[in-house]
Amino acid sequence: MAFRNWQQELIDERPPRPSPWPFIIRVAVALVIISGATCCALWAWPGYLLAKPWSRPGPAPESIALMFTGDCRGYIEPCGCTEQRWGGVARLSGLVRQINKPAATLMVDTGDMAAGNLLWQRITLEYYLKALGRLNYAAANLGTSEVTLSAADLRQLAESSPVPLVSANVLDAATGEPLVAPYRKLMIENLRVTLLGVVDPDPRKQLGEGLVVGDIDESIGQRLTELRPHTDLIVLLAACDEERMRRIAIKHPEIDVIIGGRVRQASRQVETVGSCRIVYQANTGQMLGRIDIRIRPDGIPEGASSAMMLLDNDVPEDSAMLELVEQYNGRLAMLNRTEGLASLGVETTPSPAGGNTYVGSRQCKVCHETAHATWQESQHAKAWQSLVERRRDGNPDCISCHVLGFGTGDGFRGIGVAPEKVNVQCESCHTRAGGHVRARRAELDPKIGKMPPVPQKSCENCHDYNHSPEFSYQTYWEKMKHGQDKDNKSD
Ligand code: HEC
Numbered sequence: 444m445a446f447r448n449w450q451q452e453l454i455d456e457r458p459p460r461p462s463p464w465p466f467i468i469r470v471a472v473a474l475v476i477i478s479g480a481t482c483c484a485l486w487a488w489p490g491y492l493l494a495k496p497w498s499r500p501g502p503a504p505e506s507i508a509l510m511f512t513g514d515c516r517g518y519i520e521p522c523g524c525t526e527q528r529w530g531g532v533a534r535l536s537g538l539v540r541q542i543n544k545p546a547a548t549l550m551v552d553t554g555d556m557a558a559g560n561l562l563w564q565r566i567t568l569e570y571y572l573k574a575l576g577r578l579n580y581a582a583a584n585l586g587t588s589e590v591t592l593s594a595a596d597l598r599q600l601a602e603s604s605p606v607p608l609v610s611a612n613v614l615d616a617a618t619g620e621p622l623v624a625p626y627r628k629l630m631i632e633n634l635r636v637t638l639l640g641v642v643d644p645d646p647r648k649q650l651g652e653g654l655v656v657g658d659i660d661e662s663i664g665q666r667l668t669e670l671r672p673h674t675d676l677i678v679l680l681a682a683c684d685e686e687r688m689r690r691i692a693i694k695h696p697e698i699d700v701i702i703g704g705r706v707r708q709a710s711r712q713v714e715t716v717g718s719c720r721i722v723y724q725a726n727t728g729q730m731l732g733r734i735d736i737r738i739r740p741d742g743i744p745e746g747a748s749s750a751m752m753l754l755d756n757d758v759p760e761d762s763a764m765l766e767l768v769e770q771y772n773g774r775l776a777m778l779n780r781t782e783g784l785a786s787l788g789v790e791t792t793p794s795p796a797g798g799n800t801y802v803g804s805r806q807c808k809v810c811h812e813t814a815h816a817t818w819q820e821s822q823h824a825k826a827w828q829s830l831v832e833r834r835r836d837g838n839p840d841c842i843s844c845h846v847l848g849f850g851t852g853d854g855f856r857g858i859g860v861a862p863e864k865v866n867v868q869c870e871s872c873h874t875r876a877g878g879h880v881r882a883r884r885a886e887l888d889p890k891i892g893k894m895p896p897v898p899q900k901s902c903e904n905c906h907d908y909n910h911s912p913e914f915s916y917q918t919y920w921e922k923m924k925h926g927q928d929k930d931n932k933s934d
Pocket residue numbers: 802803804806807808809810811869870873876877879880883884889892893894895933
């Protein structure tokens with residue numbers, strides 16, 4: 444206020460609030476001017492929006508090492524039935540820490556990481572990717588088992604995965620666009636590397652809902668032409684067989700290295716097709732492959748050598764990674780204990796009609812006391828405990844042979860749902876005895892409810908080569924024999 448007089452002091456009115464309009468108008472005018480100027484600038488210089496060429500900021504390294512795994516098929520830890528305990532992420536980590544590698548080293552996975560698309564197999568895949576993330580993997584390719592996941596599941600997986608998933612020919616069925624990144628570009632020690640992924644699906648496996656797999660040549664052809672001028676090393680991760688890899692190499696000479704999976708046998712040495720170097724490996728994650736590529740000062744790749752390293756008992760397991768595996772087993776076991784196999788994605792087949800269901804070994808004890816005592820002493824009656832001790836009591840892959848009637852309405856459906864169906868019980872070999880028990884209790888004609896004989900071959904449903912390499916009927920039956928064989932009585 445410029446001056447005061449006594450009258451004003453008496454009235455003492457606050458001045459009216461200033462109108463906001465002048466300010467709003469000024470801001471609006473400024474915005475119009477700024478956006479106008481931006482448009483003019485972009486119009487005058489459209490190159491501003493285009494990608495800058497990717498250039499090497501310094502001299503290329505002398506060599507680069509690409510380490511690769513593949514075909515893990517859910518074996519994030521070794522099987523555990525027999526003494527041969529190879530593979531697994533803990534051992535992989537142990538080996539990676541041990542070996543000498545140049546500063547320019549990249550780790551990649553060629554795909555077929557999952558065993559399938561059931562819920563628990565997707566949990567396994569999540570943990571596998573977590574493990575690869577800890578090892579700083581640069582990319583993981585989608586393989587034939589990953590494309591059995593639905594588009595929605597794959598998209599979600601790609602979001603949560605600490606390792607970038609790549610595939611140029613796994614497409615959204617609705618839009619035809621790639622579901623995950625088609626490739627990953629990265630600069631390592633001044634070398635410009637592009638990691639591209641493709642998969643040749645297995646015709647025996649059904650593709651996941653909402654995705655299609657595009658033609659390999661079409662999906663990569665255009666991209667390779669665009670990428671070549673800006674990349675020193677183009678690496679294709681290919682879930683394809685040997686023949687297919689060779690054909691890709693001939694058709695697309697822009698590719699420097701193809702690292703493959705989906706084969707029976709690992710390659711012994713680097714195969715060269717034109718200027719492309721091809722290596723591949725298999726074997727449920729029991730190997731770490733490596734290809735070393737010499738690089739000229741101008742960034743052009745030269746000769747290469749490869750090696751396959753076995754993840755056998757000599758390789759120490761990394762304790763931090765064992766903890767991750769423990770977490771994974773804990774999560775599965777928790778689901779098994781609370782909601783059962785259904786919450787792990789294992790479908791249950793219905794109980795048979797007519798009441799001839801699994802009744803459990805306890806029911807047999809009254810009438811077959813000796814057979815029951817023999818069984819109780821045998822390893823079969825302790826098969827569940829073996830899984831608990833190994834903390835594998837949530838893994839459906841292990842549970843199936845260590846319980847009675849896995850995944851059937853009247854058999855094992857989860858610890859919380861059917862706790863009495865654990866262990867290998869009488870009916871695991873003799874088949875369902877509900878009808879037999881009822882008939883014998885009612886003292887019906889012995890022909891009614893007679894149990895079928897146990898074929899010797901049936902032992903091998905569980906005692907297969909992988910889980911019981913020493914199995915022979917004669918020696919094994921000797922350890923558990925009962926019934927007439929045992930003491931000439933019918934029990
Ligand atoms: C109420 C008594 C009773 C119960 C309970 C019972 N069984 Fe039997 N079981 C018999 C009798 C009796 C025979 C005939 C024995 C004979 O022929 O000497 C028999 C025979 C068998 C045989 C030989 C094949 C046959 O049918 O003659 C098998 C195998 C068998 N039982 C398995 C089982 C199993 C497994 C259980 C438990 C799920 C079971 N039994 C429960 C009474 C019983």
